[in-house]
Amino acid sequence: DAKTTQPNSMESNEEEPVHLPCNHSTISGTDYIHWYRQLPSQGPEYVIHGLTSNVNNRMASLAIAEDRKSSTLILHRATLRDAAVYYCILRGLDAGGTSYGKLTFGQGTILTVHP
């Protein structure tokens, strides 16, 4: 799987937007960009994913660069509950067209949200 690079940590204030960057310069054409987060003492939780176009859901937005070598997870209004480790993961497809769900986690970005 292609590698991703994220800052070790970021800080934000409550109710402000947060932009979490991810670099993936070796991404292949069939790699999907996934974001998961892990709240303290919990299992990882899916946030959002995309291929080429920007994506929005109830939790966040995903902005994907035109060359797909980087992406940004956007939390529009951070809350204290958003304090977590955020993982940017590339999921590719095997020759059969499925990836069998493997997720290769890096170290992620520790997001601290201040009241």
Place this chain on the structure above:
Amino acid sequence: EAQVTQNPRYLITVTGKKLTVTCSQNMNHEYMSWYRQDPGLGLRQIYYSMNVEVTDKGDVPEGYKVSRKEKRNFPLILESPSPNQTSLYFCASSLGQGTTEAFFGQGTRLTVV
């Protein structure tokens, strides 16, 4: 409610005493996997299963066994636990394709003394 359920949540055991951590999902997912999480090493895949009776090794399979006799269950077996298997374990399930989300259990914190 879509769920992945692991049991137990916490376990302390002694070296060499066989144990099983259970994992069950209610979403009819084909793909299930086990991860361990250690400080500084992140989450690493132990074993995975693509469907009933189909399992394969992940990145760190030594000392573990799994089985997939039913679609919903994917137990993790430690035949002879050792202290280096002290870790936080997570079970996950998904539809098995790169485009879909994975669901994780709440974790099992295992201590082997």
